[in-house]
Amino acid sequence: MxxxxxxxxxxxxxxxxxxxxxxxxxxxxxxxxxxxxxxxxxxxxxxxxxxxxxxxxxxxxxxxxxxxxxxxxxxxGFPGPVNDLHSAVSLTSAFDRAKRNPHWVAEHITPASLLLRNGDRRHSYFAEDPAIPEKFRAKLTDYARSGYDRGHQVPAADAKWSQEAMDSTFWLSNMCPQVGEGFNRDYWAHFEDFCRRLTSFYPSVRIVTGPLYLPKREADGKWRVSYEVIGHPPNVAVPTHFYKIIFAEDGKTGGNVSLGAFVLPNAVIHNDKPLKDFEVPVEAVERASGLEFAGLLPPARRRRLCDEINCSVIVKEYAERQRTMMTPPPAKPGQAGTGLAQR
Amino acid sequence: MxxxxxxxxxxxxxxxxxxxxxxxxxxxxxxxxxxxxxxxxxxxxxxxxxxxxxxxxxxxxxxxxxxxxxxxxxxxGFPGPVNDLHSAVSLTSAFDRAKRNPHWVAEHITPASLLLRNGDRRHSYFAEDPAIPEKFRAKLTDYARSGYDRGHQVPAADAKWSQEAMDSTFWLSNMCPQVGEGFNRDYWAHFEDFCRRLTSFYPSVRIVTGPLYLPKREADGKWRVSYEVIGHPPNVAVPTHFYKIIFAEDGKTGGNVSLGAFVLPNAVIHNDKPLKDFEVPVEAVERASGLEFAGLLPPARRRRLCDEINCSVIVKEYAERQRTMMTPPPAKPGQAGTGLAQR
Incomplete structure (x- = not known):
């Protein structure tokens, strides 16, 4: 069939x-x-x-x-699972009703989209997603006093081109519980910044982001998946890791696509840690998530992202980043200050 | 949409x-x-x-x-998840590619189907399911020396009406790792027997069976999901619990349906434990699994199974059960020996 x-x-x-x-x-x-x-x-x-x-x-x-x-x-009634495939102007997502987190959230950024500045995150509010049935929804109260950030999968800073675009990144269906200090507000944010800076070299960048629940080898030699569930009663799973699959396009129809896959632990990561340490084969994310990301992309069109550009983060302290939130986006190719050395 | x-x-x-x-x-x-x-x-x-x-x-x-x-x-490529909805003559199932276990497996038994004896489990073999992509498939080697049984979700004993029907219960896509002694070979088997005995009172019985991965409250007050993953490399999740949703039909078009939902831990269960201790609201299974089971069944047609019949298991020792495997199915209503007292 x-x-x-x-x-x-x-x-x-x-x-x-x-x-x-x-x-x-x-x-x-x-x-x-x-x-x-x-x-x-x-x-x-x-x-x-x-x-x-x-x-x-x-x-x-x-x-x-x-x-x-x-x-x-x-x-x-059909048992499901129903994966709540939804699209908003700034993202497309599928939702995991058992864990109350997205399976994946896809976005698209370009030099032009990052130049537009019609949305302001001060006018956006975190909100429960009414498109998910109440029974399976992540709630604002689940996150309250949980110790975890409401971590955007598609970052608000990637959707400044309209207020509606920015607003739609604030649905809880675009969030997962993330460690705040040392991760969401630090290394993960630097990683998101790295993705934006890719538009200095590629005219079109697509990013798919989502949670993972990975097993760990224990003292007895057995592998176990273990993760917290927040809320009273427990409702939203706390992922052990997050992935991003990056498709950096050359802008030509049927052109080359530079692929990068990264898996980061949902934990404090020291700023000195090289981003390349988190690079993995796309297939590793596929096996871990049960998803498939590039099955229709012919091998002849594939390039390896980290062969083409310097895959590393630039550390900006949180306060400075907040201050520069509304400054112009990264410089264009050929200009200085992109922070991505072309090889 | x-x-x-x-x-x-x-x-x-x-x-x-x-x-x-x-x-x-x-x-x-x-x-x-x-x-x-x-x-x-x-x-x-x-x-x-x-x-x-x-x-x-x-x-x-x-x-x-x-x-x-x-x-x-x-x-x-569409990321998925693809839930591998498949039908065989004896079961219909959806597969969880991330955990390499089914989401659910649905079956249908009747007094007539249990009377037919054309299939013999000695001619059936456990087999990897070629309908699941290799990357996401449960493997025979994952179970080998894992300490867990290959636990049928739809029992082989419910599909004796043809060898093909029985064979199709032996695909690993109908299995989950189950604790053997004290569970799969004991209490869980008695529970399966209870389901078959329902055909003494209902002309048509539908059962949906599947795994759960439930959180447990830990010493620090936090809830955690924790489960083993078997295989080298780790591949198949070991569920913490299993559910069955039972739809016992009165046989009339648009007639009454007696619903029963049960959740049992994947652990040794003492034979003295009353089955009713494991009865839960259908919605509890829905919240835990992210699935929905009876959304289209009007409340007026619903009955509670354990209000109508005595929800309890009959303990048969393993050896005796193996010996009587090919004996006739349970007696019809009105006959003695069904073990289900009608209230």
Whole structure:
């Protein structure tokens, strides 16, 4: 069954009855009868499977008509998960209803978009996202006195081009609990600044940001995932790490794309730590998150970001950064002061 | 944007280019402009938001045309998550690519389906599921020497009506790591037996089964989720709990449905423990899993399962259970020996 068909089922079954679902779904057919998967099936079992007729017992000669309808439960509602794929002017996101954090938030910045200054973060307010059902929503009260920042995934500073654009970065569906001092207000902010400075060398930069919940090897040799959940009752998961996948485009149709993937721990990171220490293969983020980021990008168009530019942060102290929040964006290529040495 | 549209986007964007995606997606429009969500928005912020024209800065008089295209990243592939919704003759399932366990597996049993005995588990083999991309698949080697059973979510014993039906319960996409002795081979098996015995009173029983990863309050008062990940490298999450949502149907079109929801820890459970101790509201499973199970079932049609029948397990020792595996299914209503006293 194709992804398209599955997606239609997923959408349709939430709204219509079991009869339609069954009709679309083609109940009774096995999904593993395509030549491709059949060969894999055979490979993982001990020898080929006999045709179904030979397996019929004495009670039912001839092919068996399934006596049950497992997908019929959709008549009571499609279980999901629903990933709340949403778009606003400044970001597109998918939401994890079990952890009340986004799965990923995608943004797009250009030299021109960073030059516009029509939005001011002093006019924006953190807000619960009414597009997420109440039962699965992150709440303002979950973060209150939790000890964690409401950490933007798409930074407000990337969406100054209109107040609406900036406002839409303040929904809690664009937030995760982040360690404040030493991370969100420091190294992570320097990393976000690095991403903006990329527009000095690339006319178009796309960034996908999101949380990870990574296992750690313990003293007994076993791997465990362990993370706090904030709120009373506990509601929002505190990620162990955050990733950014960066697509720096050369601006040509079908042109080259310089890829960079970074994974940072949700913890105090010393400013001296080189950004390159956090560089990982895109596939590492994919395995950890269950997501896929560049499956349709042909290898011939791929470049490695950190081969082309100097992947390092510039440390600006928090107070200074706040003061310069509304100063012009980074200089254009060829101008001094971008902080990104081209190799 | 309706779920249907989102689902189409999710499916389509994996296969087609950015142009189509952008066309379907209606880029630039904000999702929160419907009257319903707008009112919620206003309620969660401090006063109504002024119209966007009044917010324009001096640089751009008039409405702002978005200078960016956040969903344009879909040209490199849709990130997902893809939930691998699949159907086989004996089950329908959705898969969690981050944890390599199912989100849920749905089945359907009837008195007639349990009477058929054309499948034999001695002819079935545990197998990796070729329908899940290799990168996200649970592997046989992950379970090897892990100390955990390959725990069926839809039990093999519910799918004896054909060998194909039974075989399709042996894909690892129908498994989670389960504590063996004291749980999978004992209390959990008694619980599965309880579900089968429901067909003595209800002509049609639907069961949705899946894993949970629940937080626990620690000594410092904080809530933490903590679970092992098995495999080398670590690959498959070990759930802390398992749920079953039971829909016992009266067999009439639009008839009554008796609902039962149970959450059991993935741990040794003493046989004396009453099953009713594990009964929870359906909504508790929904909040914990991020899923929804009965949104389309009108309250007037709902009954509470444990109000109608005696929700308790019958303890059969493992050896005896293995011996009686192929004996006839539970007796019909009115006959003795079902072990379910009708109230």
């Amino acid at each position: 194709s992804k398209f068909t599955l997606a239609v089922v997923a959408g349709a079954s939430a709204a219509v009855g079991a009869a339609t679902t069954a009709a679309i779904y083609g109940l009774g057919g096995s999904r593993r009868q395509t030549p491709e998967t059949q060969s894999v099936t055979t490979a993982t079992r001990t020898g080929p499977l006999p045709p179904i007729q030979q397996r019929d017992g004495p009670h039912t000669p001839g092919p068996i008509i399934p006596p049950v309808d497992p997908s019929g439960v959709f008549q009571y | 309706s779920k249907f549209t989102l689902a189409v986007v999710a499916g389509a964007s994996a296969a087609v280019g950015a142009a189509t995606t952008a066309a379907i997606y209606g880029l630039g429009g904000s999702r929160r402009q419907t009257p319903e969500t707008q009112s919620v928005t206003t309620a969660t912020r401090t006063g109504p938001l002024p119209p966007i024209q009044q917010r324009d800065g001096p640089h751009t008089p008039g409405p702002i045309i978005p200078p960016v295209d956040p969903s344009g990243v879909f040209q490199y």
